[in-house]
Amino acid sequence: MSSRRSRISEDEINELVSKLQSLLPESRRRGSNRSSATKLLKETCNYIKSLQQEVDDLSDRLSDLMAGMDNNSVQADIIRSLLSS
Amino acid sequence: MDQFMDRKNYTHRNPNPNYTPNYNSMQSLRFIQALARINRAAPKPTTPSRRTKQIRRAAYASMAYTSGSRHNWSRALLIRLRQRQRLRSLRLLTVRRRVRIVTPAMSRPEEPARAETLRRLVPGGKSMEYCNLLEETADYMQCLRSQVQLMQSLVDAFSS
16 A cells, blocks of 8 residues: 555656756756656756846846936836836 | 646736746736835935845745745745844844754655755755655746846846
């Protein structure tokens, strides 16, 4: 009974792992069908780290850009960017 | 994949969620409102590094508030943000470290290597079951990515 349960959850885990893989961008997917879970987790960790780094960098750039603006133009630019995306 | 999309209640459906920019409009709105607040609240000159930190915090806050209590990672992030908020308002100089009882990696032999790193990266990851961790990671990753895309669009808009 317990071995049957572990087999089911192993399938679930494999499914989740392949979903994770499908979320990674193309450039980070290597040997798509045969990645071991470890390699995939490593790529995922790297991807998350790079995303968090990008948040830091973009925060910095936004900070610089916002410094050079007065209040009114920020609102206008924001609305403009929302409408055009 | 459809399960993920349904759970998030995106206000606009995207047929190709992996490859097209798809930021949740609630998330965008929250972040932009926070940016406007940051901009308004600085009559006295703020140091650039302080403003950067405020923006970064606003980014994670808008992610966390948008997902709310639906996911472990957003709950953990909200708790973390509120604790830091409290610390700041009390003007404490020392950083309090919570003592967390973490199951050491040794007792989780069935997990692949690197699961520990993942647990550190995803908020609230340390106390999750492996299965939950994978789900939460996927969700956190998507949210992070849409936040990055949003911020990139704003940078592009402001630079032109």
